[in-house]
Amino acid sequence: MTWENATLLENLFAAPVCDGWSNITEGALYHLGNTILFLGYMGGSGPYGCLFIFGFLAPSFLCLTLWGWLTMCCPDVVTWNFLLVLACLVQICHLLYRLHQEGLPSDEIAALYQTIYLPLGVPVQVFKQIADAFENKVLEMKAGEIYAAEGKTPIEKLSFLLSGRINVSLEGQFLHYIHRHQFLDSPEWESLRPNEDGKFQVTLTAEEDCRYVSWRRRRLFSLMSRERYVSRLFAVMLGYDIAEKLYNLNNKLYIKSGVLLDIRLPSLYHVLAPSSQSSEGGPPDQADHPPCLDSDPIRQHEAKTPVGLPWPSDPELPSGEDSTSLVLEDFADVAGSLTDYSSERDYLR
Numbered sequence: 001m002t003w004e005n006a007t008l009l010e011n012l013f014a015a016p017v018c019d020g021w022s023n024i025t026e027g028a029l030y031h032l033g034n035t036i037l038f039l040g041y042m043g044g045s046g047p048y049g050c051l052f053i054f055g056f057l058a059p060s061f062l063c064l065t066l067w068g069w070l071t072m073c074c075p076d077v078v079t080w081n082f083l084l085v086l087a088c089l090v091q092i093c094h095l096l097y098r099l100h101q102e103g104l105p106s107d108e109i110a111a112l113y114q115t116i117y118l119p120l121g122v123p124v125q126v127f128k129q130i131a132d133a134f135e136n137k138v139l140e141m142k143a144g145e146i147y148a149a150e151g152k153t154p155i156e157k158l159s160f161l162l163s164g165r166i167n168v169s170l171e172g173q174f175l176h177y178i179h180r181h182q183f184l185d186s187p188e189w190e191s192l193r194p195n196e197d198g199k200f201q202v203t204l205t206a207e208e209d210c211r212y213v214s215w216r217r218r219r220l221f222s223l224m225s226r227e228r229y230v231s232r233l234f235a236v237m238l239g240y241d242i243a244e245k246l247y248n249l250n251n252k253l254y255i256k257s258g259v260l261l262d263i264r265l266p267s268l269y270h271v272l273a274p275s276s277q278s279s280e281g282g283p284p285d286q287a288d289h290p291p292c293l294d295s296d297p298i299r300q301h302e303a304k305t306p307v308g309l310p311w312p313s314d315p316e317l318p319s320g321e322d323s324t325s326l327v328l329e330d331f332a333d334v335a336g337s338l339t340d341y342s343s344e345r346d347y348l349r
Contacts, residue, residue, distance in 0.1 A: 008305065025269045027065040027070075027071050029064075030067040031072070033059075033060045033064040034061030035059075036060035036063065036345045037060035037061075038062055039056050040054075040055075043056070047095055050091070050095055051092065051095045051099075054091045054092050054095070057084070058088035058089055061082075062081075062085050064077070065077075065078055065079040065085060068081060068183060073147070073241060091093060102124050104127075104131070105131070106138065108138050108162060108211070109131055109136060111140070112160075112162060117130075117284045118232070120236075126229060128215060128232075129223060130223070130230060133219050133220050133223050134214055137213070138162065138210065138211055138212070139159075139213065140151060140210070141206045141209070141210040142206065143206050143207065145205070146205050147166065147184060147199065147206065148203065148205045150170065150199075150200055150201055151199055151200070153199060154187045154197065154198070154199055154200075155185065155189070155191075155192055155198045155215055155217070156216070156217050157185070158183065158185060158186070158214070158215045158216075158220060159183065159209075159213065159214040160181075160182075161178060161179070161183075161212045161254070162212055163209075163210060164211065164212075165178065165206075165207040165208055166178035166204050166205065166208060166210065167204070167205045167207045167209065168204055169202065170202050170203070175249065177207070178204070178245075182244065183237075183241045184204060184212065185200070185204070187245065189217075189238060194217075211245070217321050
């Protein structure tokens with residue numbers, strides 16, 4: 001028993017002694033297979049790197065299988081290398097299936113995912129559901145073409161601009177632009193419930209050639225009702241888009257001195273409204289003063305608290321001129337400001 005153990009240890013750890021090196025070299029198949037095997041292990045990580053590796057390993061083991069069949073005539077060499085060929089082919093098929101499942105149908109849709117949805121952490125599979133909702137189609141609109149006409153076009157879809165620029169106007173007067181990666185009709189979308197119908201209150205015209213994607217209202221609502229994550233995602237995106245449009249409207253409130261006025265400030269409504277306060281300091285008439293604005297521009301029309309105190313004069317203004325007279329005088333001469341509209345509701349449309 002001791003002698004047998006010693007022989008086994010010697011066979012395992014003792015280096016074999018070569019009586020002499022053979023002058024016969026293996027054939028071309030053997031060297032070709034090992035060359036391809038060497039190149040195959042140059043691949044990187046990730047699905048494409050794995051596809052590169054297995055794409056080289058499969059022909060390498062095929063060459064070694066043929067070498068074992070034609071040169072060595074060893075069934076064990078043939079069997080093992082053939083099994084390795086099959087394993088590589090299975091891995092290649094699996095990788096191609098994964099890439100097909102995770103792939104997007106066009107470069108524009110892939111760019112939309114990379115630019116907008118990937119920074120928000122949206123998984124590819126969820127984005128594919130969103131893309132399926134607009135049927136993976138990118139629509140075109142030529143310069144001068146009207147996307148929606150005020151009072152005529154029904155609100156039945158939601159669109160997202162991929163390229164170009166849209167002019168938004170009301171009764172022929174410019175309001176603001178819609179730029180790439182913005183919704184075309186987010187205010188209209190939020191103004192209606194799923195079972196309500198309505199029409200556009202503004203006109204949207206393409207300033208240049210545009211490309212956009214568009215969801216049908218019912219189809220998108222159906223997706224949002226099934227997927228709560230998609231519903232929250234669109235709530236965040238639409239809220240951000242509407243806020244940007246409100247601030248674009250806010251940039252129209254300016255005066256000659258270069259001061260930018262904020263539509264959220266209560267003082268703006270006070271200085272633009274005619275004052276009925278008597279010189280004796282009596283309380284103002286509620287009918288002559290509009291309501292005070294809060295931080296939400298949408299709720300400004302619903303506020304009921306009257307402005308009760310006059311806006312104090314600016315100590316830096318020249319004597320005899322207060323902030324009220326300055327703002328009223330400047331706004332009277334500026335085109336496109338709040339004084340050009342009959343009401344603030346018309347201005348915010």
